[in-house]
Amino acid sequence: xxxxxxxxxxxxxxAMVLRHWYLLRSSWPRLFELMYxxxxxxxxxGFLQLGITQQSGMLVAATSTFLAAFLLWDVLFRGQLGxxxxxxxxxxxxxxxxxxxxxxxxxxxxxxxxxxxxIRLSVGFLPVTVLAIxxxxxxxxxxxxxxxxxxxxxxxxxxxxxxFCSGLVLRNGxxxxxxxxxxxxxxxxxxxxxxxxxxxxxxLQAIAWSLPPTAVFEGMRALVINHVFRADLMLWALGLNxxxxxxxxxxxxVLLRGAREAGSMIxxxx
Amino acid sequence: MDTxxxxxxxxxxxxTKHYGESIAVGGxxxxxxxGSITGLLGGNGAGKTTTIGMIMGLITxxxxxxxxxxxxxxxxxxxxxxxxxxxxxYVDLPHRLTVRQNLTVFGLLYGVVEIANRVAQLAAxxxxxxxxxxxxxxxxxxxxxxxxxxxxxxxxxDILVLDEPTASLDPDxxxxxxxxxxxxxxxxxxxxxLASHNMLEVERLCxxxxxxxxxxxxxxxxxxxxxxxxGRQSLEEVFLDVARGRREPASEGVK
Numbered sequence: 001x002x003x004x005x006x007x008x009x010x011x012x013x014x015a016m017v018l019r020h021w022y023l024l025r026s027s028w029p030r031l032f033e034l035m036y037x038x039x040x041x042x043x044x045x046g047f048l049q050l051g052i053t054q055q056s057g058m059l060v061a062a063t064s065t066f067l068a069a070f071l072l073w074d075v076l077f078r079g080q081l082g083x084x085x086x087x088x089x090x091x092x093x094x095x096x097x098x099x100x101x102x103x104x105x106x107x108x109x110x111x112x113x114x115x116x117x118x119i120r121l122s123v124g125f126l127p128v129t130v131l132a133i134x135x136x137x138x139x140x141x142x143x144x145x146x147x148x149x150x151x152x153x154x155x156x157x158x159x160x161x162x163x164f165c166s167g168l169v170l171r172n173g174x175x176x177x178x179x180x181x182x183x184x185x186x187x188x189x190x191x192x193x194x195x196x197x198x199x200x201x202x203x204l205q206a207i208a209w210s211l212p213p214t215a216v217f218e219g220m221r222a223l224v225i226n227h228v229f230r231a232d233l234m235l236w237a238l239g240l241n242x243x244x245x246x247x248x249x250x251x252x253x254v255l256l257r258g259a260r261e262a263g264s265m266i267x268x269x270x
Numbered sequence: 271m272d273t274x275x276x277x278x279x280x281x282x283x284x285x286t287k288h289y290g291e292s293i294a295v296g297g298x299x300x301x302x303x304x305g306s307i308t309g310l311l312g313g314n315g316a317g318k319t320t321t322i323g324m325i326m327g328l329i330t331x332x333x334x335x336x337x338x339x340x341x342x343x344x345x346x347x348x349x350x351x352x353x354x355x356x357x358x359x360y361v362d363l364p365h366r367l368t369v370r371q372n373l374t375v376f377g378l379l380y381g382v383v384e385i386a387n388r389v390a391q392l393a394a395x396x397x398x399x400x401x402x403x404x405x406x407x408x409x410x411x412x413x414x415x416x417x418x419x420x421x422x423x424x425x426x427x428d429i430l431v432l433d434e435p436t437a438s439l440d441p442d443x444x445x446x447x448x449x450x451x452x453x454x455x456x457x458x459x460x461x462x463x464l465a466s467h468n469m470l471e472v473e474r475l476c477x478x479x480x481x482x483x484x485x486x487x488x489x490x491x492x493x494x495x496x497x498x499x500x501g502r503q504s505l506e507e508v509f510l511d512v513a514r515g516r517r518e519p520a521s522e523g524v525k
Contacts, residue, residue: 005352005381015378019364022375026366026405094362098421101326102379103352260330263289266323 005103012104016112020086021119034124038074042128045070046136066194067138068224069217071129072150073193076213077184078124079158080165082117084180087166091174100265106256110249113166114159146223149234150216156241157212158184160248167255173264193217212240279304279429279461280325284334287320287485294320296485297334302478304428307455307462309472309493312482313513318465321482322431325463326356338429350429352380357422358433359415365407369398369417372406373424380425392420396450412443419447423454430454430462436471444468448475469506479505481512488512 024030049066090096099109132138141147161184168176190204191213197205208214215237219230259265280302287295295317302308310318323329324336327347335342341349363372370389377385393399396416401409406417415435422430435451436444448471455462466472472479473493481489481496489496489512493505500508510516 005348007348009381011381012379015375018378019367019371019375022367022371023364089364093364094360095364097326097328097356097358097361098363098376099379100328101351101354101356102376103348103381104379105348257330260328263287263294263320263323263329265328266319 008105009103009108012108013112013115016099016104016109017115017119020089020112020116023089024120024123031123034078034120035127038078038124038128039131041070041074042067042132043135046132046138049136064136064138065221065224067132067136068140068143068220069193071125071132071140072154072216072220073188074125074128075121075151076154076158076187076216078121079117079155080162080184081158081180082120083113083159083162084165085120086113086116087162088169088177088180091169091177096170097265106253110163110252113162114155117158117162118155143220143223146219146229146234149229149231150220153212153216153234153237153241156238156245157187160241160244163245163248163252167252170252170259171255171262171264187211187213190214191217196221209236210240212237212244215240277303278337279306279339280463281337282321282325282334283336285321285324285331285336286333287317287324287329288332293485295324295331298482298485298487299334300480300487300490302461302463304461305455305459306477307451307464307475309476309479310463310465310482311467311469311472311479311509315484316482317485318482319433320485322356322433322463322465326354326431327351352425353427354429354431355380355422355425355427356431356433357418357435359418359435359437360433361418362414363406363417363421366405368403368405369409369420370402372417373420376421376424382425388424392423396420396423411438412440415439415443415447419450426458428458428460430460432462432464432466434466434468435464436466436468444471451475469504469509473505481509483512 045066049064090099129140132140165176165180165183168179190208191211192200192208197208197214197218200208215233219233219237222228222230222233278301282298282300284297284299285295286297298321310321312318320329324331325338325343327343330344335344337343338350339353341347343350367375373389373392374385377388382388393402396419398416398420401413406414409417419435422432432451436447439447451462452475454460464472464475476493479491479493479496480487491499496508497503497505500511502508502511
């Protein structure tokens with residue numbers, strides 16, 4: 001018998017990570033899916049970059065910005081998706097009420113989903129970065145310490161959006177599932193993944209700079225093209241991410257409270 | 271702590287839940303003593319599931335309160351959740367995890383010490399050994415119910431809330447589950463709250479029955495007293511009288 005229930009428990013977080021690890025391990029389609037899309041997109045962008053280089057003679061290949069941009073975009077997208085998918089697995093399994101009546105605290109649930117997003121991304125992303133070296137001679141890891149700052153900031157944004165999306169699904173049921181897949185794509189044109197911020201109209205640039213990933217992608221171009229690590233951009237992204245994470249956590253708490261008021265957690269499922 | 275509180279497992283006071291204009295539960299009050307088995311009966315839409323949801327802290331009451339082991343479930347549920355558990359055929363365990371993996375995960379969540387021993391003990395008690403390493407989604411209905419019961423007992427809860435624990439089970443398996451619940455209550459002194467549509471089950475297991483209709487408690491007594499007061503032969507006949515509003519009890523109604 002459990003005699004007490006601490007307010008925060010790494011054991012409970014570990015339990016949730018173990019639950020999803022068991023799931024991943026038991027399902028080869030899930031593992032395959034983690035690698036499939038990143039690999040397909042890496043090849044598409046890699047060959048596009050190669051084609052442009054051959055036709056124009058530009059030094060696009062040398063700069064490798066397309067591949068770096070794609071790989072970092074995938075960190076952002078898969079970071080959010082990894083978080084949200086682990087949450088959705090509980091909804092699909094109709095297991096959420098079991099968790100919500102257990103001593104698992106919302107903060108522990110959220111932390112376990114963050115850990116799972118890192119694990120899920122690693123499973124799919126690491127092999128793809130190796131393929132990028134093999135096929136296109138592009139070594140993302142050669143970006144060095146800057147890469148850690150890029151990854152951290154992109155994960156933070158992905159988790160903030162993931163918290164918001166999972167809160168929406170909690171409150172509104174599986175009808176909101178589609179947003180989990182699509183919401184992040186609004187950031188694709190605005191965060192200037194494949195082009196400099198100056199490409200945007202001036203009025204849109206202000207909006208772009210309010211989005212943390214914009215600073216990451218600008219920082220990536222500075223590092224890949226000019227070999228300069230822009231710490232100022234990373235700090236800007238970090239500051240924005242603090243706000244985004246606070247907003248994501250607040251939205252999750254508010255939507256969870258709304259779900260308890262609406263009684264939507266008693267009848268979860270497909 | 272006064273004597274009443276010391277022996278009270280669940281206390282609902284003016285418990286109310288509105289969904290917009292609709293009243294799911296309309297200001298019900300009751301006390302459930304520790305060590306008792308109480309049946310929560312009522313037709314579809316009577317408010318049983320909403321009441322259970324509020325007891326488990328899954329639903330926030332519109333007004334009123336429900337306390338479990340002294341903790342208000344809307345505000346301080348984590349004081350009690352580790353001493354409670356829940357089982358329902360409408361809530362599943364992750365299908366792709368084996369029975370052992372599921373029980374291990376929930377053992378960790380509930381802070382169970384020596385989980386492997388506890389899983390082995392439950393497997394022996396509930397006869398799970400044959401399929402302990404099979405995926406939960408590949409079990410028969412009866413096996414799934416036994417596994418769900420094992421999950422609900424993983425933390426040896428003081429309060430066990432069961433929503434139709436024998437729904438869709440064959441009579442033999444259902445009888446076996448009831449026997450196990452009786453044994454658990456007597457050996458642990460646990461409190462069991464049971465929502466069921468099976469009147470024979472309620473008659474056999476419950477010390478007391480709370481009958482609900484349209485969000486209100488319409489009667490509350492021991493099964494044999496209800497049968498006697500309504501002048502009927504079985505609880506099923508009493509249930510039909512209440513559900514269809516056919517007759518009033520012979521003596522006073524709600525205690």
